[in-house]
Amino acid sequence: xxxxxxxxxxxxxxxxxxxxxxxxxxxxxxxxxxxxxxxxxxxxxxxxxxxxxxxxxxxxxxxxxxxxxxxxxxxxxxxxxxxxxxxxxxxxxxxxxxxxxxxxxxxxxxxxxxxxxxxxxxxxxxxxxxxxxxxxxxxxxxxxxxxxxxxxxxxxxxxxxxxxxxxxxxxxxxxxxxxxxxxxxxxxxxxxxxxxxxxxxxxxxxxxxxxxxxxxxxxxxxxxxxxxxxxxxxxxxxxxxxxxxxxxxxxxxxxxxxxxxxxxxxxxxxxxxxxxxxxxxxxxxxxxxxxxxxxxxxxxxxxxxxxxxxxxxxxxxxxxxxxxxxxxxxxxxxxxxxxxxxxxxxxxxxxxxxxxxxxxxxxxxxxxxxxxxxxxxxxxxxxxxxxxxxxxxxxxxxxxxxxxxxxxxxxxxxxxxxxxxxxxxxxxxxxxxxxxxxxxxxxxxxxxxxxxxxxxxxxxxxxxxxxxxxxxxxxxxxxxxxxxxxxxxxxxxxxxxxxxxxxxxxxxxxxxxxxxxxxxxxxxxxxxxxxxxxxxxxxxxxxxxxxxxxxxxxxxxxxxxxxxxxxxxxxxxxxxxxxxxxxxxxxxxxxxxxxxxxxxxxxxxxxxxxxxxxxxxxxxxxxxxxxxxxxxxxxxxxxxxxxxxxxxxxxxxxxxxxxxxxxxxxxxxxxxxxxxxxxxxxxxxxxxxxxxxxxxxxxxxxxxxxxxxxxxxxxxxxxxxxxxxxxxxxxxxxxxxxxxxxxxxxxxxxxxxxxxxxxxxxxxxxxxxxxxxxxxxxxxxxxxxxxxxxxxxxxxxxxxxxxxxxxxxxxxxxxxxxxxxxxxxxxxxxxxxxxxxxxxxxxxxxxxxxxxxxxxxxxxxxxxxxxxxxx
Ligand code: ATP
Ligand code: MG
Numbered sequence: 001x002x003x004x005x006x007x008x009x010x011x012x013x014x015x016x017x018x019x020x021x022x023x024x025x026x027x028x029x030x031x032x033x034x035x036x037x038x039x040x041x042x043x044x045x046x047x048x049x050x051x052x053x054x055x056x057x058x059x060x061x062x063x064x065x066x067x068x069x070x071x072x073x074x075x076x077x078x079x080x081x082x083x084x085x086x087x088x089x090x091x092x093x094x095x096x097x098x099x100x101x102x103x104x105x106x107x108x109x110x111x112x113x114x115x116x117x118x119x120x121x122x123x124x125x126x127x128x129x130x131x132x133x134x135x136x137x138x139x140x141x142x143x144x145x146x147x148x149x150x151x152x153x154x155x156x157x158x159x160x161x162x163x164x165x166x167x168x169x170x171x172x173x174x175x176x177x178x179x180x181x182x183x184x185x186x187x188x189x190x191x192x193x194x195x196x197x198x199x200x201x202x203x204x205x206x207x208x209x210x211x212x213x214x215x216x217x218x219x220x221x222x223x224x225x226x227x228x229x230x231x232x233x234x235x236x237x238x239x240x241x242x243x244x245x246x247x248x249x250x251x252x253x254x255x256x257x258x259x260x261x262x263x264x265x266x267x268x269x270x271x272x273x274x275x276x277x278x279x280x281x282x283x284x285x286x287x288x289x290x291x292x293x294x295x296x297x298x299x300x301x302x303x304x305x306x307x308x309x310x311x312x313x314x315x316x317x318x319x320x321x322x323x324x325x326x327x328x329x330x331x332x333x334x335x336x337x338x339x340x341x342x343x344x345x346x347x348x349x350x351x352x353x354x355x356x357x358x359x360x361x362x363x364x365x366x367x368x369x370x371x372x373x374x375x376x377x378x379x380x381x382x383x384x385x386x387x388x389x390x391x392x393x394x395x396x397x398x399x400x401x402x403x404x405x406x407x408x409x410x411x412x413x414x415x416x417x418x419x420x421x422x423x424x425x426x427x428x429x430x431x432x433x434x435x436x437x438x439x440x441x442x443x444x445x446x447x448x449x450x451x452x453x454x455x456x457x458x459x460x461x462x463x464x465x466x467x468x469x470x471x472x473x474x475x476x477x478x479x480x481x482x483x484x485x486x487x488x489x490x491x492x493x494x495x496x497x498x499x500x501x502x503x504x505x506x507x508x509x510x511x512x513x514x515x516x517x518x519x520x521x522x523x524x525x526x527x528x529x530x531x532x533x534x535x536x537x538x539x540x541x542x543x544x545x546x547x548x549x550x551x552x553x554x555x556x557x558x559x560x561x562x563x564x565x566x567x568x569x570x571x572x573x574x575x576x577x578x579x580x581x582x583x584x585x586x587x588x589x590x591x592x593x594x595x596x597x598x599x600x601x602x603x604x605x606x607x608x609x610x611x612x613x614x615x616x617x618x619x620x621x622x623x624x625x626x627x628x629x630x631x632x633x634x635x636x637x638x639x640x641x642x643x644x645x646x647x648x649x650x651x652x653x654x655x656x657x658x659x660x661x662x663x664x665x666x667x668x669x670x671x672x673x674x675x676x677x678x679x680x681x682x683x684x685x686x687x688x689x690x691x692x693x694x695x696x697x698x699x700x701x702x703x704x705x706x707x708x709x710x711x712x713x714x715x716x717x718x719x720x721x722x723x724x725x726x727x728x729x730x731x732x733x734x735x736x737x738x739x740x741x742x743x744x745x746x747x748x749x750x751x752x753x754x755x756x757x758x759x760x761x762x763x764x765x766x767x768x769x770x771x772x773x774x775x776x777x778x779x780x781x782x783x784x785x786x787x788x789x790x791x792x793x794x795x796x797x798x799x800x801x802x803x804x805x806x807x808x809x810x811x812x813x814x815x816x817x818x819x820x821x822x823x824x825x826x827x828x829x830x831x832x833x834x835x836x837x838x839x840x841x842x843x844x845x846x847x848x849x850x851x852x853x854x855x856x857x858x859x860x861x862x863x864x865x866x867x868x869x870x871x
Contacts, residue, residue, distance in 0.1 A: 017094075021060075022062045024063060025065075026300075026644075026647055028308055032528055037308065039067060041066070041092075051229075052530045053460070053529050059100070063090050069087050079284070083204055084251070113210070117242075124182060125182075127164055127179045129164040130164070137225075140176040144156055164176055171221050171450065173232065175217050175232075180211075181195075207241060210236070210238075211237075213234040214231070215231060216228050240255065240258075261337055262284075265283050265286050269327035282327050285319055285322040286322060286327075286337075293312060293319075294359050295349070297362050297363070299645035300645035303316055317409055331368070332367035332371065335363035342356050355597075357689070373409055381410070381415060398427035398428065398429060449483075454478055455477045457476050465498060471496070472547055472548075473495045481534075490532045492532060493548060496548055498548060505587040506588045508550045521548075560669050561592040563668045566664070567672065568695065572610055591695065591696045594693050598691045611679065617658065618676065625656040639661040655668055677698065747777070747781060751775075771789055771799050774859055775802070779805070782803045782849075794816055803858075804858060808851060810849055811862070812847075815846050826847055827843040827845060830850045834850030836852075836857040836864055837853065838853040839854075
């Protein structure tokens with residue numbers, strides 16, 4: 001079977017077991033503060049598992065794009081070195097939300113693997129949780145007895161808490177799990193060592209393919225476990241590992257998922273996969289990372305220097321580095337593989353072909369810029385190596401290697417490689433210590449202690465904020481959040497007009513008021529589908545009815561900016577072209593930010609055009625048309641554009657202002673007139689192919705215009721309220737230029753006079769002409785005079801001039817060339833004599849200057865020069 005057929009067969013199988021097949025969620029997670037990327041199939045169901053939402057179907061299945069490069073699941077350093085861990089991979093999964101449990105989960109897994117896919121049962125091993133005395137948990141005999149219907153006892157293996165007890169986090173749903181492992185070694189090896197001895201032992205041919213998680217407990221903040229009311233089945237099977245097993249390969253990279261990419265990269269590097277292990281690792285790293293990066297960009301996550309963007313940047317850099325070091329790639333190269341990737345995966349993942357140009361541009365630019373960094377890093381490292389050698393040592397200090405890593409993205413193994421080539425080593429312990437220190441700093445700053453939820457009322461939370469900014473409500477639950485910066489509380493309400501931060505729009509703030517209390521709502525965030533109110537305290541009577549009141553002025557400003565974002569989006573497409581696609585936005589009360597794909601700078605004329613179009617639509621006062629709970633197909637017919645990387649349900653909300661139609665869950669003006677006016681205040685580049693504009697609306701524009709007007713008035717007042725400001729200023733500028741020229745001329749004349757004066761006062765010391773004095777001139781004049789004198793008196797001459805124009809004393813010293821030949825050195829003398837004006841300086845033997853602070857010392861400094869010259 002091809003990879004594609006295998007993917008389809010999984011969906012078909014679970015469809016036949018009455019599962020709803022749902023699409024993969026985006027790889028980049030947007031509403032879960034504990035997670036940057038989807039790292040397992042269950043992520044998109046977290047709100048259901050946590051009891052915040054009702055599933056539309058209690059049995060679901062899908063294939064989910066996952067990325068394991070940060071946090072709890074980080075496989076990055078394995079990838080490429082082994083043959084079965086990827087950064088990005090697909091996870092096939094089936095779920096039961098309070099429906100079936102262990103019996104069906106295990107028997108269907110077996111039926112699919114053995115009856116449908118025909119994997120030999122003799123190669124299969126299952127693990128079950130062995131129990132944990134300290135948790136008071138017995139062995140999962142229930143699961144074991146179900147496996148025993150299919151597998152001989154010696155193919156069922158007990159596993160410890162680490163491998164066989166799954167937890168969502170420090171708190172929350174958890175439970176035992178059972179993994180299915182496949183032994184794909186040749187028969188003679190199987191005969192030598194039984195597969196059961198190699199399960200969970202990192203053997204590359206005895207690998208885990210499927211994990212069945214049985215969530216039946218809830219872990220509380222004090223560490224204790226309680227039963228979960230609605231039990232959950234959550235399974236995850238590595239698609240690439242399954243394909244490899246079915247295609248009879250010993251490496252995921254030998255399947256049709258990766259081979260075309262490996263071949264393309266090997267051709268580019270002029271090598272062959274399988275000839276040289278070092279190169280093979282590099283080839284695997286590159287094709288693996290290529291997928292992760294391309295999918296991340298397609299999902300809207302560009303490489304950047306913070307958070308999720310930085311993780312993507314690091315993956316790309318890792319791939320570049322392997323190509324650079326082991327495949328001799330000195331110029332951007334990974335982006336050239338994108339067409340092959342699109343040819344292979346574009347059909348299953350339409351976001352790839354749709355954004356191919358952007359993906360390639362962004363990658364090429366990132367690669368080139370990192371290759372430049374690498375070159376600089378190599379130079380820096382060479383400096384460190386030279387210094388270390390000069391100090392008679394052979395080991396590079398750990399902190400030096402860490403600085404290279406931290407500041408220049410220069411990884412330790414590359415540093416070591418380069419050092420080794422020159423017979424040097426790196427203090428790895430020192431490096432690790434620096435790394436640990438940095439991690440601790442970050443951890444301490446970010447440490448959060450969450451208390452248990454205190455439940456006041458059983459209810460789901462409903463958002464009423466599209467229609468109301470004040471609404472009566474009850475508290476559903478709350479918990480304490482202890483952080484370095486202080487303690488706050490998170491609170492969930494049954495009905496809330498507060499918008500939780502989501503989709504670029506910031507959250508609402510305001511107050512909760514009951515008969516005898518008032519509580520500040522500092523912010524509202526949306527987490528796993530629920531609005532969480534961040535409040536300053538817990539009410540004395542949490543059961544009371546409260547009035548939830550949103551800060552209305554702030555909300556209106558936010559609404560205006562959000563509506564304006566839609567109008568700008570549409571106007572940009574009209575002015576720049578249909579390729580413009582939203583790549584991120586931020587909507588606050590003060591301003592809005594909009595990122596979009598476009599391949600060159602937006603000109604000032606185009607910006608004006610966009611402003612004019614939007615302002616015109618604001619003046620038309622177009623009313624908001626809102627379509628809630630609209631089936632997605634109908635929404636598309638209304639003209640709304642679905643964005644890649646966004647998670648849409650079957651029912652969506654569409655926001656329409658005249659011809660602007662968007663999928664949007666945010667808060668909007670009732671009509672465009674509310675915006676007042678827009679002004680775009682900046683245009684810049686975020687990444688190759690992505691531009692950013694920032695704009696302000698309403699009262700903020702009024703303020704900007706007031707400030708501009710005030711400034712203009714103030715300037716006009718400076719010019720006697722001239723009616724024609726522009727002419728007056730340009731006249732003033734040209735007059736000023738003329739005067740400047742005259743001043744320069746006068747200064748030169750004066751300097752010439754002063755020069756004659758000091759010549760006439762020159763002394764002869766043992767046959768050397770000494771021309772000296774303290775003059776009221778600029779350092780530049782002093783320099784000119786010194787060189788003129790050197791030309792005028794080419795033999796046996798010393799010039800020593802002090803000057804203090806503008807209050808800053810300068811000492812200027814020059815020798816004729818013959819004295820220089822005799823060993824006189826103006827630079828050395830000026831450094832010494834400069835101390836008398838509290839300054840320092842230096843220069844060449846024939847000419848040098850020193851600047852200082854103490855003008856009173858000039859006369860003695862000049863005398864000192866003559867003394868030091870030892871004529
Ligand atoms: P392993 O021990 O092999 O790292 P895991 O215990 O981390 O696996 P789970 O978290 O249970 O795996 O994920 C479910 C399934 O996803 C695994 O059985 C495996 O088939 C697959 N999988 C996990 N990590 C990766 C990865 N980095 N690349 C490809 N597939 C993976
Ligand atoms: Mg793992």
